Amino acid sequence: MIRVENLRKAYRGVVALDGLDLDVAEGSIAALLGPNGAGKSTLIRILATLLRPDSGRAEVGGRSVTAQPYQVRALIGLTGQFTAVDDLLTGHENLVLVGRLYRLSGKEAHRLADELLGAFELGGVAGRRAGTYSGGMRRRLDLAAGLMTRPRALFLDEPTTGLDPRSRRTLWSAIRRLPEQGTTILLTTQYLEEADRLASAVTVIDRGRAIATGTPEQLKARAGGARAEVVLADPRQAPTATEVMSRYGARPTLEGETVTVPVAESALPDLLRDLDTAGVPITGLALRRPTLDDAFLALTGGDS
Structure with missing residues (x-):
C-alpha cells in the first residue's frame, strides 16, 4: 500500500532523509520508531503530499506522491501531532464540516459523523463544543475527522502525545479496529509500548535511514535473549x-x-x-x- 525507495530530503544542508526505503502492506499497522530528528515527521509530510522530496520515489496505493498528488490525497487521511479541531463547533459539526469539505453530500456527512462519533465513544458529547472536550476526547475527534472519507491509508504522527494512560489505551482500541475496515495505518510514535501493542511491522530509522525492520518480536530478539x-x-x-x-x-x-x-x-x-x-x-x-x-x-x- 505504501512504498518508499531511496527517498532523500534536506533542509538548508541538513539531511532529514538519506536514502530511506520502506514498504507497508495493505491492511496492516506499521510503526516508525526513531530518535528525535530521525526523519519520521518529514516522511509523513512527504507521503501526505505536503512536502516534496529532493529525490527518490514514494507511492501510496500505486500513485506517486509527486506526479499524482491529487489522486494520493483522495486515498489518505492524516492525524498530526496536534489536534486540528474547531473549538467553536460541536463534535458533530466538526466532522460534518470535514465531510462537506471533501464534497460528501449533507446527508452522507451527517450519517458518517454519527457513525464515527459512536465508534469513538463520543456520541454522548456530540452536541457539545469541542473546546469543552478533554485532551483524550479531542484526539479521538481528530482521528474520527481523519476517517470521514474512509481513507485507504491513514498517517498518524504521534497520535497519543500528551495523553494520560487511560486515554491512550482508549485510542489504541480504536486504532486496532481500523485495518478490519480496510484502512492501512502508518504511525510514528515516541511510545515504544504503543508500537509493540499496535504494529505488526516496525521500522527503526536513524539519521534519515531505515536501520532495522521486522515484527516487534524480531526486533526484540536483536537486543539479545x-x-x-x-x-x-x-x-x-x-x-x-x-x-x-x-x-x-x-x-x-x-x-x-x-x-x-x-x-x-x-x-x-x-x-x-x-x-x-x-x-x-x-x-x-x-x-x-x-x-x-x-x-x-x-x-x-x-x-x-
Missing part, C-alpha cells in the same frame, strides 16, 4: 554466584545485590540448583525478556 536476575541474600556471595552463573552465558554483571546473566528460560531450574549446591542463598529471581525499548536503544546507540 532473556536474562536471569538473581538477588543475593548475602552480597559477599557475589564472587561465587558470578562463577556459577557464568556457566550459563556471557560474563554476568553485578549491580548492588543483583547478578544478571543471559540465559535460556529452560536453564533456570539448573541454575537455581547449582546456586543452591554452591551454598548461595537468594531472595529473588526474575526472568527479564528484552523489550522494544531494549531493541530501540541497541539499534540507535541510546540516542534520544
Whole structure:
C-alpha cells in the first residue's frame, strides 16, 4: 500500500532523509520508531503530499506522491501531532464540516459523523463544543475527522502525545479496529509500548535511514535473549554466584545485590540448583525478556 525507495530530503544542508526505503502492506499497522530528528515527521509530510522530496520515489496505493498528488490525497487521511479541531463547533459539526469539505453530500456527512462519533465513544458529547472536550476526547475527534472519507491509508504522527494512560489505551482500541475496515495505518510514535501493542511491522530509522525492520518480536530478539536476575541474600556471595552463573552465558554483571546473566528460560531450574549446591542463598529471581525499548536503544546507540 505504501512504498518508499531511496527517498532523500534536506533542509538548508541538513539531511532529514538519506536514502530511506520502506514498504507497508495493505491492511496492516506499521510503526516508525526513531530518535528525535530521525526523519519520521518529514516522511509523513512527504507521503501526505505536503512536502516534496529532493529525490527518490514514494507511492501510496500505486500513485506517486509527486506526479499524482491529487489522486494520493483522495486515498489518505492524516492525524498530526496536534489536534486540528474547531473549538467553536460541536463534535458533530466538526466532522460534518470535514465531510462537506471533501464534497460528501449533507446527508452522507451527517450519517458518517454519527457513525464515527459512536465508534469513538463520543456520541454522548456530540452536541457539545469541542473546546469543552478533554485532551483524550479531542484526539479521538481528530482521528474520527481523519476517517470521514474512509481513507485507504491513514498517517498518524504521534497520535497519543500528551495523553494520560487511560486515554491512550482508549485510542489504541480504536486504532486496532481500523485495518478490519480496510484502512492501512502508518504511525510514528515516541511510545515504544504503543508500537509493540499496535504494529505488526516496525521500522527503526536513524539519521534519515531505515536501520532495522521486522515484527516487534524480531526486533526484540536483536537486543539479545532473556536474562536471569538473581538477588543475593548475602552480597559477599557475589564472587561465587558470578562463577556459577557464568556457566550459563556471557560474563554476568553485578549491580548492588543483583547478578544478571543471559540465559535460556529452560536453564533456570539448573541454575537455581547449582546456586543452591554452591551454598548461595537468594531472595529473588526474575526472568527479564528484552523489550522494544531494549531493541530501540541497541539499534540507535541510546540516542534520544
